[in-house]
Amino acid sequence: MSIMGLLDAYLAVVKDILLNTFGRLPVTLWYVLPPILVYSFWKNWLLYVQTFYIKNLEWNLLEIKIPREVTKPPQAMEIVMQVFQQGNDGTFIERWWKGMVRFWFSLEIASFGGEIHFYVRTPKKFRNAVEAQLYSQYPTAEVTEVVDYALALPYGAPGSDWELWAANMKLVKDDFYPIKTYIDYGLDKEMEEENKVDPLTPVLELLGSIGPGEQIWLQIPVMDAKKRFQKKGSWYKKADWKDVAEVELEKLQKRDIKTKEGEFNLGKFSQTPHEKIVSEAIARNMIKPGFDCGYRVMYFAKKDIFNPGIIMGLIGSIKQYNSPHLNGFKLGKRVGFDYPWQDITGRRTKRIRWKFFDAYRKRSYFFEPHKEKPMVLTSEELATIYRFPGQVAATPTLGRIESKRAEPPPNLPL
Numbered sequence: 001m002s003i004m005g006l007l008d009a010y011l012a013v014v015k016d017i018l019l020n021t022f023g024r025l026p027v028t029l030w031y032v033l034p035p036i037l038v039y040s041f042w043k044n045w046l047l048y049v050q051t052f053y054i055k056n057l058e059w060n061l062l063e064i065k066i067p068r069e070v071t072k073p074p075q076a077m078e079i080v081m082q083v084f085q086q087g088n089d090g091t092f093i094e095r096w097w098k099g100m101v102r103f104w105f106s107l108e109i110a111s112f113g114g115e116i117h118f119y120v121r122t123p124k125k126f127r128n129a130v131e132a133q134l135y136s137q138y139p140t141a142e143v144t145e146v147v148d149y150a151l152a153l154p155y156g157a158p159g160s161d162w163e164l165w166a167a168n169m170k171l172v173k174d175d176f177y178p179i180k181t182y183i184d185y186g187l188d189k190e191m192e193e194e195n196k197v198d199p200l201t202p203v204l205e206l207l208g209s210i211g212p213g214e215q216i217w218l219q220i221p222v223m224d225a226k227k228r229f230q231k232k233g234s235w236y237k238k239a240d241w242k243d244v245a246e247v248e249l250e251k252l253q254k255r256d257i258k259t260k261e262g263e264f265n266l267g268k269f270s271q272t273p274h275e276k277i278v279s280e281a282i283a284r285n286m287i288k289p290g291f292d293c294g295y296r297v298m299y300f301a302k303k304d305i306f307n308p309g310i311i312m313g314l315i316g317s318i319k320q321y322n323s324p325h326l327n328g329f330k331l332g333k334r335v336g337f338d339y340p341w342q343d344i345t346g347r348r349t350k351r352i353r354w355k356f357f358d359a360y361r362k363r364s365y366f367f368e369p370h371k372e373k374p375m376v377l378t379s380e381e382l383a384t385i386y387r388f389p390g391q392v393a394a395t396p397t398l399g400r401i402e403s404k405r406a407e408p409p410p411n412l413p414l
Contacts, residue, residue: 062134070389085224110217113213164298164335169295172322176248183380196390214299219298
């Protein structure tokens with residue numbers, strides 16, 4: 001049905017409601033129902049045009065084969081993250097009539113029977129920019145377009161013997177509190193490889209430990225951060241995450257200390273050592289670009305070899321990002337229930353499993369059909385949980401290439 005046809009059908013329904021219902025309603029509802037109907041129509045219209053716009057977007061899945069030796073520090077991945085700062089929401093007409101949404105990307109690590117692969121899913125229009133950014137920091141890597149692995153797994157198909165467990169991770173504290181990053185582990189400093197402690201290593205070791213008939217998928221949807229926090233003193237205005245962080249920083253620094261009349265309170269903050277560590281970490285985080293993010297983890301296995309221990313391993317493999325004074329990850333929405341009576345028939349669990357699988361394949365997180373509440377991660381935090389590891393990650397099933405294939409020199413004689 002065309003857009004105009006849908007509009008005509010909707011108006012016809014509204015007309016019938018007004019004619020057949022309003023005559024029997026109290027007079028006060030004449031003032032209440034019209035705004036409700038207008039709001040309902042607007043929300044459904046926006047959902048329709050955004051769904052149509054997203055459905056027609058073209059995507060590319062890029063696989064990055066990392067070189068044998070990665071000598072670049074994690075800061076290199078922070079520079080790569082700049083290409084994901086696509087904050088253009090379009091004009092009023094593009095947003096509300098054409099359904100244009102802010103573009104997003106997906107950073108993914110997948111293990112197929114222990115063989116680890118790195119991916120970036122990007123809108124087709126940004127493919128060249130993403131490739132150029134990757135090669136600018138990792139010139140010896142190899143970036144190729146591949147067929148979507150998420151569409152190849154026959155989970156849910158008739159006769160399929162695959163089982164899955166999945167979860168969304170969320171932050172323990174407010175978004176502006178940073179997780180424990182590579183800087184906290186000293187990876188921003190020059191040191192010998194054998195002395196480095198890389199927080200990404202436990203994740204890669206787990207991914208490399210599974211065997212045939214098992215798969216683990218990690219997905220980090222990324223979008224330039226929107227203004228989605230309630231602005232202090234206003235019921236409708238939205239604030240940026242940095243605005244919220246600034247308010248918290250003011251509290252931590254106790255700038256409202258009362259002084260004697262005529263005295264200035266310059267630098268006289270009554271911070272405890274703990275508050276000083278927290279405020280310095282927040283201040284460092286605020287100078288980095290922020291992204292709205294998700295964090296999905298999925299474990300697949302054939303029914304006869306499904307290992308619940310892998311689930312505990314997945315949860316435990318991200319504990320090294322957690323800081324007792326700052327922030328960390330914890331389980332959010334997940335497959336399963338705490339008590340058997342919450343799903344006696346098993347239908348709810350089956351439906352949740354399928355929603356996770358469908359959401360992963362569609363890379364849906366910020367918009368329908370699988371809209372979730374995002375968390376803010378800065379480029380520093382993203383480069384901690386997704387980057388190409390150096391030699392400290394000695395996982396044998398981590399696919400590396402000896403060297404990048406090069407084009408012949410332009411002055412080669414014929």
